[in-house]
Amino acid sequence: EAQVTQNPRYLITVTGKKLTVTCSQNMNHEYMSWYRQDPGLGLRQIYYSMNVEVTDKGDVPEGYKVSRKEKRNFPLILESPSPNQTSLYFCASSRDHSYEQYFGPGTRLTVT
Amino acid sequence: EDQVTQSPEALRLQEGESSSLNCSYTVSGLRGLFWYRQDPGKGPEFLFTLYSAGEEKEKERLKATLTKKESFLHITAPKPEDSATYLCAVQGGSTLGRLYFGRGTQLTVWP
Numbered sequence: 001e002a003q004v005t006q007n008p009r010y011l012i013t014v015t016g017k018k019l020t021v022t023c024s025q026n027m028n029h030e031y032m033s034w035y036r037q038d039p040g041l042g043l044r045q046i047y048y049s050m051n052v053e054v055t056d057k058g059d060v061p062e063g064y065k066v067s068r069k070e071k072r073n074f075p076l077i078l079e080s081p082s083p084n085q086t087s088l089y090f091c092a093s094s095r096d097h098s099y100e101q102y103f104g105p106g107t108r109l110t111v112t
Numbered sequence: 113e114d115q116v117t118q119s120p121e122a123l124r125l126q127e128g129e130s131s132s133l134n135c136s137y138t139v140s141g142l143r144g145l146f147w148y149r150q151d152p153g154k155g156p157e158f159l160f161t162l163y164s165a166g167e168e169k170e171k172e173r174l175k176a177t178l179t180k181k182e183s184f185l186h187i188t189a190p191k192p193e194d195s196a197t198y199l200c201a202v203q204g205g206s207t208l209g210r211l212y213f214g215r216g217t218q219l220t221v222w223p
Binding site: 004031033035040041042043044045048050056058090092097098099100101102103104105106 | 199213216
């Protein structure tokens with residue numbers, strides 16, 4: 001089954017404790033992207049990747065890191081999480097940047 | 113300043129009562145406009161892509177249209193299962209790979 005998977009689905013952590021949210025797709029897609037969704041603000045793009053080893057900033061990259069070492073995986077790294085990073089995070093992938101994106105199920109992160 | 117504005121924020125319809133959702137955008141050099149449906153607690157689900165003014169796409173009770181500065185999602189004779197948040201996203205501007213989402217229209221269809 002074609003899908004985008006994210007792990008963990010739920011995470012509660014404390015300020016400053018480094019964490020990684022994994023994202024994997026099995027569709028051989030070139031393009032992958034991370035979003036955060038907050039009430040009243042909608043979906044905002046954090047980082048995206050046009051292909052392996054090619055990443056770029058979206059609207060709200062501060063406090064986040066990404067890497068794309070292989071085509072199927074695109075992890076999101078929070079080196080020192082803060083409470084304002086409490087949000088619902090979605091990973092997405094598409095054939096390339098001009099096509100529709102397929103979204104993962106989301107990761108709900110709470111930073112206390 | 114929002115690049116993509118959706119209206120209304122929320123819409124309540126009785127089953128069978130047709131209506132339209134609006135998505136207006138200020139992004140220059142449109143490369144694509146996307147409509148998604150999102151159910152509570154789930155990831156957005158792709159509905160349509162529109163690439164040029166005058167283009168129309170249909171799927172069951174939904175029809176999407178595009179003009180030079182806005183898109184409409186028409187819902188004909190909606191059913192309760194059409195209740196969801198509908199998101200519009202635009203790709204354009206000077207940077208490839210950037211996608212700008214509107215804040216969505218929360219649609220409730222009651223029987």
